[in-house]
Amino acid sequence: MAVDDSVSIDANARLDELVDLATPLGIRAVVNLRVPDQIAAGVHQLDDLAKACDADPATLARLLRYLVHKGVFVEATPGEFSLTGVGELLCDRSGGGRGAYLDLDSLGARTDLALLGLPHAIRTGEPSYAVVHGRDYWSDLDARPEERAYFDELMRSQQLFTAPEVANLYPWSEVGSVTDVGGGSGHLLAELLATHPHLRGTLVDRPEPVATAAGRFAERGVADRATGVVGNFFEALPAGADVYVVSRALTDWNDKNATAILRRCAEAAGPQGRVLVVEVLPTEPFVPHLSSYDLTMLVSVGGRERGLDDHLAMAAGVGLELSASYTGSRGLTLLEFRRR
Ligand SMILES: C[S@@+](CC[C@H](N)C(=O)[O-])C[C@H]1O[C@@H](n2cnc3c(N)ncnc32)[C@H](O)[C@@H]1O
Numbered sequence: 001m002a003v004d005d006s007v008s009i010d011a012n013a014r015l016d017e018l019v020d021l022a023t024p025l026g027i028r029a030v031v032n033l034r035v036p037d038q039i040a041a042g043v044h045q046l047d048d049l050a051k052a053c054d055a056d057p058a059t060l061a062r063l064l065r066y067l068v069h070k071g072v073f074v075e076a077t078p079g080e081f082s083l084t085g086v087g088e089l090l091c092d093r094s095g096g097g098r099g100a101y102l103d104l105d106s107l108g109a110r111t112d113l114a115l116l117g118l119p120h121a122i123r124t125g126e127p128s129y130a131v132v133h134g135r136d137y138w139s140d141l142d143a144r145p146e147e148r149a150y151f152d153e154l155m156r157s158q159q160l161f162t163a164p165e166v167a168n169l170y171p172w173s174e175v176g177s178v179t180d181v182g183g184g185s186g187h188l189l190a191e192l193l194a195t196h197p198h199l200r201g202t203l204v205d206r207p208e209p210v211a212t213a214a215g216r217f218a219e220r221g222v223a224d225r226a227t228g229v230v231g232n233f234f235e236a237l238p239a240g241a242d243v244y245v246v247s248r249a250l251t252d253w254n255d256k257n258a259t260a261i262l263r264r265c266a267e268a269a270g271p272q273g274r275v276l277v278v279e280v281l282p283t284e285p286f287v288p289h290l291s292s293y294d295l296t297m298l299v300s301v302g303g304r305e306r307g308l309d310d311h312l313a314m315a316a317g318v319g320l321e322l323s324a325s326y327t328g329s330r331g332l333t334l335l336e337f338r339r340r
Pocket of ligand 1: 138155156159181182183184185188204205206209231232233234246247248249252
């Protein structure tokens with residue numbers, strides 16, 4: 001078959017764009033070297049930047065000029081660099097900030113680099129984080145307290161907008177006790193207890209976040225109504241709470257494991273209790289392959305993106321049926337389940 005040259009050239013150019021690793025890794029490298037932070041602090045000249053970032057001036061210039069071409073930096077006069085809007089984002093080292101996530105030494109970069117093990121994940125259906133980094137994601141966090149602290153900050157940055165909504169959307173006035181399963185460093189539970197002074201709460205998670213949560217409960221003045229329990233949500237949970245919240249934790253697991261967590265919640269809730277799934281659901285119609293997030297969840301923790309129907313099906317598998325749902329902003333969804 002004759003090959004149409006113009007199509008072939010376009011396809012080649014497109015493929016070059018798709019497979020380029022120099023741009024994503026070049027950006028992560030300048031973040032790692034803290035070049036954007038230095039520029040933001042007023043260091044603009046190449047030699048000064050090289051000195052401040054402990055870099056070789058000639059090679060730093062090559063990288064910066066490549067990223068000028070990609071729209072990260074501007075070189076208005078030779079050897080003098082400033083930030084574009086994209087470059088400015090790289091200075092944000094806060095919990096939810098792009099700089100904090102992209103730094104090659106950070107958990108964010110380790111998460112993305114788990115994609116190097118994608119063939120393993122596709123062959124086995126299992127995450128590849130351990131293949132690439134030597135131990136699974138959650139054990140890695142247990143072993144690296146600074147990464148665990150970063151992870152909890154990242155979760156907190158998301159809870160800053162979701163927790164107040166969860167506290168207001170659900171009829172907590174009708175609830176006496178709540179258990180937050182995989183509750184992390186306690187931001188959501190602290191918010192619930194602070195907003196609803198009649199409420200008592202228990203948080204179940206791994207040791208490090210439970211310890212951090214104790215500090216958060218004290219900070220928010222709710223420590224007398226909050227209990228932290230080091231536990232495993234694949235095993236029996238403390239029974240008897242009115243509501244078992246699972247907030248943004250199911251998405252970390254494949255269907256089998258996510259269903260197992262729901263089963264543990266249903267068992268602990270008993271016939272009278274409720275299970276409240278809190279997720280930021282993808283928009284409808286749910287098209288998982290439109291974002292790379294689904295694959296990143298696969299390689300890092302074996303998780304996946306799920307739409308509403310997926311949640312209903314998993315819950316039905318453990319004898320739970322939807323009894324109410326609440327919708328907040330930006331996809332925040334609360335699904336209340338009870339035993340059928
Ligand atoms: C994505 S975070 C969500 C944290 C919090 N619920 C939130 O909405 O911000 C998932 C949480 O599950 C916890 N986790 C992971 N494996 C667990 C296990 N086997 N038992 C209990 N918690 C676990 C993690 O430590 C983490 O805090």
